[in-house]
Amino acid sequence: MKQLIETIVKPLVDYPEDVRVEMDEYDSRITYKLSVNAEDMGKVIGKQGRVAKAIRTIVYSAAGSHHGKRVNVEIID
Incomplete structure (x- = not known):
């Protein structure tokens, strides 16, 4: 899933090298935290x-x- 998020987001931004996706897994949910460059x-x-x-x-x-x-999916700054 991390790869899917990166594949979607990287073409949209000016700084694809700054795209980061982290995964947190809990008992009943999985949260993917997406961070990008502030300008993007x-x-x-x-x-x-x-x-x-x-x-x-x-x-x-x-x-x-x-x-x-x-x-x-959370977008964090």
Whole structure:
């Protein structure tokens, strides 16, 4: 899943080398934390959060049930 997020985000940003995805796994959920260069934050979020919502939708769909765990994507600065 980390590779999928990186594949989606890197073409969108000016500094692809700064894209980082970390995974935190809990009992009932998996959280992917996406961080990008500060200058690229607006490109990843998009107008009214549309790009961020699209990224989350793709990841949720690709994750499916993922062993019964809920998958979250957080964009951190």
